[in-house]
Amino acid sequence: MIAIYPGSFDPITLGHIDIIERGAKLFDRVIVAVLSNPSKKPLFTVDKRIEQITECTQHIANVKVDSFVGLTVEYAKLHHAGVLLRGLRVLSDFEKELQMAHTNKTLNHDIETVFLATTKEYSFLSSSIVKEIAQFGGTIDHLVSENVAQDMYSKYQNQ
Numbered sequence: 001m002i003a004i005y006p007g008s009f010d011p012i013t014l015g016h017i018d019i020i021e022r023g024a025k026l027f028d029r030v031i032v033a034v035l036s037n038p039s040k041k042p043l044f045t046v047d048k049r050i051e052q053i054t055e056c057t058q059h060i061a062n063v064k065v066d067s068f069v070g071l072t073v074e075y076a077k078l079h080h081a082g083v084l085l086r087g088l089r090v091l092s093d094f095e096k097e098l099q100m101a102h103t104n105k106t107l108n109h110d111i112e113t114v115f116l117a118t119t120k121e122y123s124f125l126s127s128s129i130v131k132e133i134a135q136f137g138g139t140i141d142h143l144v145s146e147n148v149a150q151d152m153y154s155k156y157q158n159q
């Protein structure tokens, strides 16, 4: 079974990597799919995010990194994926994720959304938190992979 793990990953955090590692044990292949959303103004370009994710998931053999525009279920169908993988941290994630899972089910009945509960030490961790800390010169080494931390430090140093 192929699973798609869709998201913004702006940037990828240790919480995302944990979901990818665990998902890769459950499914034959996990495709990490960076959503290219023209209405959002991301910190990193889609190509940079793909590069970052590729580097920090290179230890996992059955992971592929890609990007897409448009509906996740259409992307999943194109890649013969039966599962959309998502992570759940707190109650507020649940509401949003459940709505999305139900919506996707109405669009394609054959694709299941599978949720993995966050590992508890990452339950507070989000891309936004990482950006907020880095913006004010704080340490993010314990929250993201080394390559992402370096990219973040240089980004904010140059601003």
Ligand code: ADP
Pocket: 006, 007, 008, 009, 010, 013, 014, 015, 016, 019, 085, 086, 087, 088, 089, 093, 117, 118, 119, 122, 123, 124, 125, 126, 127
């Ligand atoms: P989106 O913009 O689609 O929410 P994100 O990149 O923020 O994309 O997150 C992608 C997925 O990863 C979502 O399902 C989100 O709930 C999950 N996720 C993000 N951070 C964590 C974490 N620390 N632990 C577990 N799951 C997480």
